[in-house]
Amino acid sequence: MTDSTRLRIAIQKSGRLSKDCQDLLKQLGVKLELREQRLIAHATNMPIDVLRVRDDDIPGLVMDGVCDLGIVGENVLVEAQAERARQSLPSDVNKLAKLDFGYCRLALAWPQELGAQSKQWFEGKRIATTYPEILSQYLARENIKASVVMLTGSVEVAPRAGLADAICDLVSTGATLEANGLMQGETILESNACLIQNPALQDDAKLSLINKLLPRLRGVKQAKESKYIMLHAPKARLDEICALLPGTGQPTVLALAGSEELVALHMVSSETLFWETMESLKTLGASSILVMPIEKMME
Numbered sequence: 001m002t003d004s005t006r007l008r009i010a011i012q013k014s015g016r017l018s019k020d021c022q023d024l025l026k027q028l029g030v031k032l033e034l035r036e037q038r039l040i041a042h043a044t045n046m047p048i049d050v051l052r053v054r055d056d057d058i059p060g061l062v063m064d065g066v067c068d069l070g071i072v073g074e075n076v077l078v079e080a081q082a083e084r085a086r087q088s089l090p091s092d093v094n095k096l097a098k099l100d101f102g103y104c105r106l107a108l109a110w111p112q113e114l115g116a117q118s119k120q121w122f123e124g125k126r127i128a129t130t131y132p133e134i135l136s137q138y139l140a141r142e143n144i145k146a147s148v149v150m151l152t153g154s155v156e157v158a159p160r161a162g163l164a165d166a167i168c169d170l171v172s173t174g175a176t177l178e179a180n181g182l183m184q185g186e187t188i189l190e191s192n193a194c195l196i197q198n199p200a201l202q203d204d205a206k207l208s209l210i211n212k213l214l215p216r217l218r219g220v221k222q223a224k225e226s227k228y229i230m231l232h233a234p235k236a237r238l239d240e241i242c243a244l245l246p247g248t249g250q251p252t253v254l255a256l257a258g259s260e261e262l263v264a265l266h267m268v269s270s271e272t273l274f275w276e277t278m279e280s281l282k283t284l285g286a287s288s289i290l291v292m293p294i295e296k297m298m299e
């Protein structure tokens with residue numbers, strides 16, 4: 001029996017988003033005992049239950065209020081919203097955050113041997129996809145009359161199998177398209193994993209728990225984008241050195257024992273192109289440069 005007073009979060013059970021979702025919950029301080037066979041995991045330190053389901057089911061579970069929160073790819077969310085709106089089912093969610101994993105794009109592709117094609121080529125063709133709503137909306141927008149062949153997986157084999165002339169599927173590195181002799185065309189949708197909430201949620205205790213988790217989520221994101229930097233710098237070039245390291249707050253400048261010209265500088269920086277920056281710092285006279293990852297941050 002599940003307890004309806006506990007915040008319910010739906011995540012993908014096994015697939016591309018599962019590990020990132022589990023890691024994120026851990027970084028947010030949610031302690032879970034995940035057992036492979038269990039579809040519900042109870043947090044041991046917060047009133048949170050995690051439901052582990054197929055990703056396609058996540059938007060509906062959140063829209064119907066079965067779960068309060070969900071983590072799902074925007075591709076699946078947009079498709080479910082269009083399908084449910086057409087069936088007059090609840091299709092609203094509050095998008096609380098775009099997450100920094102699950103990046104992919106939904107794109108058109110066709111057999112490589114046909115070479116480059118314009119949009120007009122799709123007229124009268126059969127296009128295989130797992131995203132019939134998004135594809136149909138695109139075709140209507142572009143005024144292309146083509147038929148949509150719905151497949152739940154292995155879409156890339158459809159042209160070779162004679163099921164379709166072209167496909168509309170997810171692409172990340174492009175390796176799957178290449179392996180299947182397909183050429184990538186226009187991107188219809190760019191997608192990331194996102195955190196969604198049931199818009200009708202009114203339970204004060206659950207809302208305040210969400211309001212506690214959201215700053216932590218921002219802290220995790222900010223920590224990933226930041227580095228802690230320690231270096232020795234000539235006093236005379238301190239301003240130039242700091243200018244190379246955009247960051248939060250003021251740097252800490254400490255005296256170095258036995259040195260008149262050098263100081264130690266510690267700071268948090270959002271600079272990411274680190275090898276290039278370190279080389280520029282060296283030419284300004286910096287030495288003993290250490291760059292360290294930050295696990296959590298709260299300003």
Ligand SMILES: Nc1ncnc2c1ncn2[C@@H]1O[C@H](COP(=O)(O)OP(=O)(O)OP(=O)(O)O)[C@@H](O)[C@H]1O
Nearest residue numbers: 012015016017054055056073076102103104170172
């Ligand atoms: N190659 C990729 N790189 C990054 N993210 C991806 C990639 N392919 C898919 N995704 C994202 O991850 C989500 C889950 O992908 P996955 O392939 O695990 O789904 P699935 O096979 O439909 O899983 P399920 O069994 O849960 O229905 C996709 O909806 C998309 O948002």
Ligand SMILES: O=P(O)(O)OC[C@H]1O[C@H](OP(=O)(O)OP(=O)(O)O)[C@H](O)[C@@H]1O
Nearest residue numbers: 016153154170171172173174175176177
């Ligand atoms: O451009 P790429 O980096 O090759 O990634 C694209 C592939 O990744 C996803 O499938 P996944 O590998 O998750 O397998 P699935 O289709 O069995 O879910 C997607 O459906 C594509 O087939």
Ligand SMILES: [Mg+2]
Nearest residue numbers: 054055056057
């Ligand atoms: Mg799925």
